[in-house]
Amino acid sequence: MVGGCSSLSYSSSSTFIATTTLSSSLKLNPQSFIFHLNLRKPPPLRCLSSLTMESPKPILDFEKFDDGFVQKLVYDALVWSSLHGLVVGDKTHQRSGTVPGVGMMHAPIALLPTPFPESYWNQACEVAPIFNELVDRISLDGKFIQDSLSRTRKADVFTSRLLEIHSKMLESNKREEIRLGLHRSDYMLDEETKSLLQIEMNTISCSFPGFGRLVTELHQSLLRSHGDHLGLDSKRVPRNGSTSQFADAMAKAWLEYNNPRAVVMVVVQPDERNMYDQHWLSSVLREKYPLFNQLKTFLYLCLKSLAEVETEGRVHEDGTLTVGGQAVSVVYYRSGYTPRDYPSESEWNARLLIEQSSAVKCPSIAYHLAGTKKIQQELAKPGVLERFMDNKDDIAKLRKCFAGLWSLDDPEIIKKAIEKPELFVMKPQREGGGNNIYGDDVRENLLRLQREGEEENAAYILMQRIFPKVSNVFLLRDGVYHKDQAISELGVYGAYLRNKERVIINEHSGYLMRTKVSSSDEGGVAAGYAVLDSIYLN
Numbered sequence: 001m002v003g004g005c006s007s008l009s010y011s012s013s014s015t016f017i018a019t020t021t022l023s024s025s026l027k028l029n030p031q032s033f034i035f036h037l038n039l040r041k042p043p044p045l046r047c048l049s050s051l052t053m054e055s056p057k058p059i060l061d062f063e064k065f066d067d068g069f070v071q072k073l074v075y076d077a078l079v080w081s082s083l084h085g086l087v088v089g090d091k092t093h094q095r096s097g098t099v100p101g102v103g104m105m106h107a108p109i110a111l112l113p114t115p116f117p118e119s120y121w122n123q124a125c126e127v128a129p130i131f132n133e134l135v136d137r138i139s140l141d142g143k144f145i146q147d148s149l150s151r152t153r154k155a156d157v158f159t160s161r162l163l164e165i166h167s168k169m170l171e172s173n174k175r176e177e178i179r180l181g182l183h184r185s186d187y188m189l190d191e192e193t194k195s196l197l198q199i200e201m202n203t204i205s206c207s208f209p210g211f212g213r214l215v216t217e218l219h220q221s222l223l224r225s226h227g228d229h230l231g232l233d234s235k236r237v238p239r240n241g242s243t244s245q246f247a248d249a250m251a252k253a254w255l256e257y258n259n260p261r262a263v264v265m266v267v268v269q270p271d272e273r274n275m276y277d278q279h280w281l282s283s284v285l286r287e288k289y290p291l292f293n294q295l296k297t298f299l300y301l302c303l304k305s306l307a308e309v310e311t312e313g314r315v316h317e318d319g320t321l322t323v324g325g326q327a328v329s330v331v332y333y334r335s336g337y338t339p340r341d342y343p344s345e346s347e348w349n350a351r352l353l354i355e356q357s358s359a360v361k362c363p364s365i366a367y368h369l370a371g372t373k374k375i376q377q378e379l380a381k382p383g384v385l386e387r388f389m390d391n392k393d394d395i396a397k398l399r400k401c402f403a404g405l406w407s408l409d410d411p412e413i414i415k416k417a418i419e420k421p422e423l424f425v426m427k428p429q430r431e432g433g434g435n436n437i438y439g440d441d442v443r444e445n446l447l448r449l450q451r452e453g454e455e456e457n458a459a460y461i462l463m464q465r466i467f468p469k470v471s472n473v474f475l476l477r478d479g480v481y482h483k484d485q486a487i488s489e490l491g492v493y494g495a496y497l498r499n500k501e502r503v504i505i506n507e508h509s510g511y512l513m514r515t516k517v518s519s520s521d522e523g524g525v526a527a528g529y530a531v532l533d534s535i536y537l538n
Contacts, residue, residue, distance in 0.1 A: 060112065060230065062472045062483060069229070070474065073111055073222060074481050080221055081106040085280065086214040086532075089273030097271035100279070107211055108531040110515045111474035111481060112230070113219040113237050114488045116535035117189075120196045121238065124187055124492045127401060128508035130394045131185050132496035135203055137388040138375065139179070139366035142170045144387070148378045149369065151458035152429060158339045159372065159429045165352050166365045174355075180253045180330065180362040181496040182206055182246055183371075184512065187401065188466045188489050197403045197466065199489065202431065203363050203371030204337045208532065209242040209493060210280030212512040216240035216534040236537045242493050242510025247284040249495040249505050253330050253360045256499045259320075262329035265302040267309065267354075269335040278303070278334055302326065306336065310350035319358030330360045337368075337431040373427050377405035377461045404464065408449065408457035417462060418443050425463050438465075470518045475531050488515040488533060511535070 081087060086107050093103025138144065145166065153160040184206040186199040216237060223234035250264055264285075266278055304312070304323055312324040321328045331354050335341045342348055355365050369375065378384055380402050385395050406413045417424040421442035428435050437445055437460075449457055473486040491512040497505040513533035 060232075060472075062474070070111070070481060073226060073474075074476060074479075076222060076225065077109065077111060077218060077476060078106055078479060080218050081109070081214075084214060084217070085276055086211060086218060087276055089275065091273060097273045097275070100275060104276075106476070106479070107215070108475070108477045109215055109218070110486075110513075110531050110533035111476050112222065112232075113534040113536040114471065114473065114486075114513060114515055115538045116488075116490065116513075118537040120187075120189060121490075121535065121537060123196055123401070124185070124490060124511075125508045127397050128183075128185060128492050128494040129496075129506045130398055131201060132181060132183060132494045132506050134379075134385075134388055134398070135181055135183060135201065135367060135370045136179060136496060136498060138370040139176075139364065141388070142166070142366070144378075145366065145369050145375070146170075149372065149374055152372075152374050155456045155459035156429050158342075159374075161342070161348060162365060162369060165348075165355055166369055168352070169355060169365060172356075176361070176364050176366070177500050178253060178256050178360045179364065179367070179496070179498045180249060180360050181367055181494070182209075182249060182332070182362055182509075183494040183496070184491045185494065186489055186491045188468045188487070190466050191469050192467060196401055198401045199403070199466075200373065200376060201371050202491075204368045204431070205334050206491075206493065207274065207334070208277055208512050209246045209510065210277040211532055212242045212491075212493070212510055212534075213240045213244075214280075215513075215532040219534045219536075232536065237534055238511075238537060240510045240534070242512070243280050243284050244288065245495055245507070245509035246493070247281050247288060249497050249509070250281070250330055250332060250362070251285060251289050252504055253362070253497055256497070256504065257329035257360055259327055259329055262320075262327040263302045264330040264332060265304055265309075265323060265328045265359075267306060267331060267333045267335055268303050269341060270305045270307070272334075275303075302328070306341065306347040306350040307344075309354065310346040313350060313353050315353055315357045319356075321354060321357035321359040328357075328359050330362065332362045339430075373405075373429050373461050374407075374458075377407060380405045403466075406462045408446075408460055408462060410462075413462060414446055414450075418446050421446075423465055425465050426460050427463060428460055473515055475515070475517070477531070485518045486515045487518045488513055489530075490535065 086109070087104040088107050089097045090103040090105045091097075095102045146163065149159060149163055153163050181203065184202045186202065187196050188199055189195075190197050216239070220234045220237050223230065223232050223237065227234055254262070254264060266281075268275070268278065272278070302323070309323055314322050316322065321331070336347075336351060342351075351365075354361060361367075363371075385398060389395050389398075408414060422439055424442050426437035426442050426445055428437075445460075468487045470485045470487055472483060474481045474483055475486065476482075491514065493509040493511060495505050495507055495509040497503075511534075513535050514530040515533040516530035
């Protein structure tokens with residue numbers, strides 16, 4: 001069974017978008033657009049004994065809880081978060097993003113877990129290893145990456161610069177023998193089709209593997225203390241191994257590199273309020289692998305900005321990357337995914353320098369490009385998955401959660417989007433939240449592109465918008481709770497490690513639930529739109 005769905009136990013232990021898709025092979029009649037949506041029936045999964053396409057069921061009657069009880073939950077949640085490191089830097093404190101321990105506050109969270117059907121949870125876990133393998137195979141097909149993004153590079157400077165580095169690696173015949181992927185595939189439950197649909201596949205800087213585990217444990221703790229009053233069972237919140245499984249993958253990549261004096265380097269943003277999510281990986285590595293401490297290596301994840309790498313970095317004749325005189329075995333990016341991370345040529349020089357080295361990159365430039373929106377849209381076209389995969393069952397499982405994506409050279413879908421922009425989302429080649437275009441802005445931008453010519457079209461893709469089920473939640477920010485209607489997005493982490501032909505790790509690696517008020521278009525916890533959450537299986 002792929003992904004080990006049946007091994008799940010229930011003991012305790014960045015761009016949020018609202019879109020859905022159809023198979024790109026479907027020819028839509030603009031007058032019957034929604035009719036086609038309702039007819040979409042995915043093939044059944046074989047790994048599940050039964051799969052009922054249900055919506056999340058409400059688990060609580062929020063009206064029956066008085067303010068005093070909710071305030072008690074809030075107090076307990078804030079104490080737990082403070083004691084267990086579920087904290088971020090306070091943006092009102094000048095040094096909170098640079099000096100650990102200064103200006104901390106609790107991370108934005110949902111006070112209680114969000115209901116989620118167990119069948120969909122199993123489905124998302126099952127396909128995670130298949131998506132991991134798909135990303136790896138795409139990364140080896142340089143022609144596919146270059147051809148798929150050839151028009152995008154003319155319209156989008158950021159993608160063009162990434163492709164330049166990729167081209168240089170192809171020209172030099174640079175091969176990544178050890179390939180490490182720490183991914184997150186994001187999903188929403190589409191109320192219209194009763195389907196779990198993939199929103200995007202993130203291959204760079206997949207945030208919150210530390211906090212994803214912590215908010216799960218917070219909710220389990222609250223339910224153990226107050227479950228009888230709430231009528232909830234803490235064992236229905238699935239355990240979340242995201243921190244330890246990401247740390248395991250990084251440690252095994254370090255071992256495969258086989259240089260006991262080299263360290264893992266995390267490439268970070270200069271002012272990082274989310275530093276504690278990153279420090280959790282360092283802490284788990286030190287606790288789980290004390291041998292590294294005895295060797296006086298791997299004592300700490302070396303945190304460097306791209307500018308620091310450019311100043312202090314060097315690639316030696318044998319390919320070894322050193323930064324500040326220290327050999328680096330694994331480079332783990334928690335930045336580098338947005339143009340804001342490259343304010344000067346220094347940052348681009350650093351990215352190229354790292355790519356030229358023999359260090360294990362997470363991700364390599366090819367893995368990074370494999371996760372772009374345009375590649376996702378290309379994969380939805382008929383016959384493209386078959387270019388990379390032979391197993392028909394695996395292909396069917398991926399297509400089942402694909403959403404139909406369109407390029408902006410499809411006149412029929414453009415006409416429909418102009419007529420009913422509320423049903424679509426325009427997405428640029430960007431990560432991190434706050435970049436997508438919604439509502440009337442979709443119409444205005446499509447009309448603008450029609451006036452200005454077609455070249456800029458390639459900077460965007462079009463997706464149909466998801467309308468997931470809305471539920472009542474308690475959202476906790478700045479120590480104050482708010483009751484509101486919200487929607488949620490499930491992200492399932494995946495870890496993949498390969499050395500030449502040997503696959504060392506390929507597994508789903510925990511999860512991240514993000515919840516936001518339903519009136520907000522955008523999402524993303526770090527961007528300020530959403531809160532961290534966990535799931536309650538029903």
